[in-house]
Amino acid sequence: SSPSPAASSPPPAASSPPERETGLPSWGQETPRTTPLHKRERAAPVIQLFKQRGTSYQQTKQVLHTALPDRLLAREVERRAIKTFLRQHVCARRPGSLYVSGAPGTGKTALLNRLLPDMQEELGGAQTIIINCMSLRSSQSIFQVVANKLFRREQLRCLGNNIPRQLARQLCSAGPMVLLVVDEMDQLDSQAQDVLYTVFEWPWLLNSRLVLIGIANALDLTDRILPRLQAHPRCKPQLLNFPPYTKEQIVAIVQDRLSQVPGEKVLDNSAVQFCAGKVSSLSGDARKALDVCRRAVEMVEMDVRCQTVLKPVAECSAPEKGSPTSRLVKVSLPHISRVMSEVYGDRMKSSSGAEHAFPLQQKFLACSLLLLTRDSQVKEVTLGKLHEVYRKVCRKQQMCGVDQSECLSLCSLLEARGIVSIKRTREARLAKVVLKIEEKDLEHALQDKVLMGSILREGLP
Numbered sequence: 001s002s003p004s005p006a007a008s009s010p011p012p013a014a015s016s017p018p019e020r021e022t023g024l025p026s027w028g029q030e031t032p033r034t035t036p037l038h039k040r041e042r043a044a045p046v047i048q049l050f051k052q053r054g055t056s057y058q059q060t061k062q063v064l065h066t067a068l069p070d071r072l073l074a075r076e077v078e079r080r081a082i083k084t085f086l087r088q089h090v091c092a093r094r095p096g097s098l099y100v101s102g103a104p105g106t107g108k109t110a111l112l113n114r115l116l117p118d119m120q121e122e123l124g125g126a127q128t129i130i131i132n133c134m135s136l137r138s139s140q141s142i143f144q145v146v147a148n149k150l151f152r153r154e155q156l157r158c159l160g161n162n163i164p165r166q167l168a169r170q171l172c173s174a175g176p177m178v179l180l181v182v183d184e185m186d187q188l189d190s191q192a193q194d195v196l197y198t199v200f201e202w203p204w205l206l207n208s209r210l211v212l213i214g215i216a217n218a219l220d221l222t223d224r225i226l227p228r229l230q231a232h233p234r235c236k237p238q239l240l241n242f243p244p245y246t247k248e249q250i251v252a253i254v255q256d257r258l259s260q261v262p263g264e265k266v267l268d269n270s271a272v273q274f275c276a277g278k279v280s281s282l283s284g285d286a287r288k289a290l291d292v293c294r295r296a297v298e299m300v301e302m303d304v305r306c307q308t309v310l311k312p313v314a315e316c317s318a319p320e321k322g323s324p325t326s327r328l329v330k331v332s333l334p335h336i337s338r339v340m341s342e343v344y345g346d347r348m349k350s351s352s353g354a355e356h357a358f359p360l361q362q363k364f365l366a367c368s369l370l371l372l373t374r375d376s377q378v379k380e381v382t383l384g385k386l387h388e389v390y391r392k393v394c395r396k397q398q399m400c401g402v403d404q405s406e407c408l409s410l411c412s413l414l415e416a417r418g419i420v421s422i423k424r425t426r427e428a429r430l431a432k433v434v435l436k437i438e439e440k441d442l443e444h445a446l447q448d449k450v451l452m453g454s455i456l457r458e459g460l461p
Contacts, residue, residue, distance in 0.1 A: 056328060057301040060266040063257040064294040066287040068113055073256055074249035075107050081240050082115060082213075089211045090126050090177050095203040097212040097235075099185075101219045102242030105285030108215050109183055116181075126177040126211075133187035138426055139195040142188060143167060146180065164198055172207045185214040186221055186380070187423065189430065197228060204235050212237070217434075218378060244284020250276035253286050254293055264328050266297055271336045278340050282438055296335040304329050361402060365410045366419060367452055368393050371460050373435050383408060383422075384429035392461040404429060 072079075082098070089096040102108050116128060129149045136142055143163040147156060150170050159166045171178060180199075182188070188195045200222075203210045219241060222229060229236050245253070254272050258265055272293070279289040368390040372381045387407040394401035402410065411433055414420045423432035 056261065056263060056266050057297055057304075059261045060258065060297050061294050061301075063260045064254075064290045064297065066290050068110055069257075071256070072107055072111055072114055073253050074245060075111050075242070078107070078111060078240060078242055079115060082111065083119065085213075085238065085240075086119060086123065086179075086211075090123050090179055093177055093209070095208040095210055097200060097203045097214070097237035098240060099222055099237040100213065100215045100240050100242065101217065101221065103217060103244055103284060105283065105287040106242040106244055107286065108242050112181060112213070112215070123179070124176075126179050128179045128181070130181045131183065133182060133184040136187065139188045142182070142195065142199070150178070168202065168205055171202055171210045172205050175209060178210045179213070180210060181213045181215070183215045186216040186218055186432070187425075189425075189432075193228075200229060200237065201235055204232075218380060220378065245280060245286050245289075246284070247273075247276045247280040250280055250284075250286055250289045254289060257290070265330070266300070266328070267293060267331045268333070271296070271331050271333050274333050275336045275340070278336075292336065292339050293331070295339045296331045299335055299339065300329055300331050359413075360399075362410055362413055363452055364393055364397075364399065364401070364455075365390050365407065366414060367455050369420065369433060369435055370456065375460055380423075380432050380434045382429065383411065383431040383433055386411075386433050387429075389460065393455060396458075396461045397455070 082100075085096070085098050088094065100108050100112075116123075116130075127149070129146060131142060131145055133139075133142065136145070146167055147159060147163050150167065151159065180202075182199065185196070188199065199212065199214075202208060203212050214237065222237060222239070251272055254267075254276065258267055258272075275289055275292050275296075279285060279292065365386070369381065369386055371393075372386060372389055383404070387404045390407060391401045405428070408422075408428055408431065411420060411422055411431075415422050419435070419437060421434045421436050423434065425431050
């Protein structure tokens with residue numbers, strides 16, 4: 001007998017919109033033409049089931065993004081301190097400066113980006129200028145950027161070469177208060193520190209109308225890099241430090257994001273607790289915790305997608321209530337542990353696990369960086385200083401060291417292993433080398449070898 005029109009026409013479940021929503025290839029959803037209509041209708045809940053799962057994973061990934069959040073938790077003390085500073089200076093038309101420090105991912109920039117729009121009416125007609133120094137070609141470029149905001153186009157042509165002097169004159173003339181927010185301020189580090197000194201001195205010029213907020217990672221930037229400010233106590237900025245997030249705070253931040261997704265939660269509570277505990281003990285970086293959770297969700301989503309695609313059609317046709325097929329696969333502790341191993345694993349070993357694959361020169365350099373950070377109590381040193389200590393360590397061990405240009409290449413190799421990060425500048429020797437893993441972890445790995453252990457015990461040469 002000839003097939004009926006219902007059997008020969010394409011079923012609704014195999015049309016293009018559901019295919020795009022589920023992400024399944026067309027062959028996985030196509031119903032054979034000889035299949036009776038009632039069986040095709042029963043297959044529809046399977047497609048809808050996977051669509052719901054996919055939506056849960058996608059929504060969870062979206063809320064775990066590290067962009068500016070709708071609300072910032074666990075920073076009430078810091079919020080009050082910045083609000084008080086802005087009211088006492090911008091609103092009261094009193095010049096002043098505030099230096100905000102803290103490790104990466106502790107909410108420094110996020111809090112200001114959330115707070116300034118909320119206080120827009122309170123700040124009145126103040127002109128706000130926000131600069132991220134990572135986008136500047138050189139430290140001197142900040143003067144041109146500020147001038148572009150303060151002067152009209154025709155005035156810019158008449159400034160000449162001495163822009164800092166013209167800016168100082170403009171900031172001391174009549175006009176509205178100027179709020180200058182300088183993010184990644186340590187990038188203004190130069191040989192004589194003249195740029196940083198100039199910026200910090202602007203609020204204290206006679207009749208100045210500038211309020212400065214500087215943001216950087218280093219806790220002691222003003223004391224370590226700007227000793228001249230010690231001679232002028234009134235030029236010293238107020239200090240505000242953002243401490244690393246605790247385990248409880250990270251749990252609250254992640255759970256707050258997850259609460260924005262309706263329905264059953266994709267992340268198991270024990271997985272969130274485990275992730276928060278690990279991240280808080282290593283760095284206290286909330287962005288890192290969100291990133292780990294998001295990567296774990298991606299891992300589970302990929303596993304579920306592969307299992308659904310590869311499963312025979314007969315098994316997927318009518319899942320029983322309560323069966324594994326009908327349950328949402330959650331992100332559990334092993335998934336978080338696997339991602340944490342990839343992010344915070346033993347970076348001193350190669351991917352093959354062979355210890356000898358970590359070259360001796362890189363070990364010497366990593367050891368020199370550890371000695372420097374232990375002595376200065378900071379994780380950030382210039383390449384020039386690191387190379388100087390590295391050469392001394394090599395001489396003491398009767399080893400041949402590399403020159404400064406090759407030292408930068410060694411740092412790049414360490415950066416590829418995830419041990420350090422490099423903040424590059426126009427002058428190679430002023431590039432900043434930052435230790436990315438905990439000192440105790442690096443020290444433990446270095447002491448696996450007798451030679452490295454002896455260098456660490458002897459201290460700085």
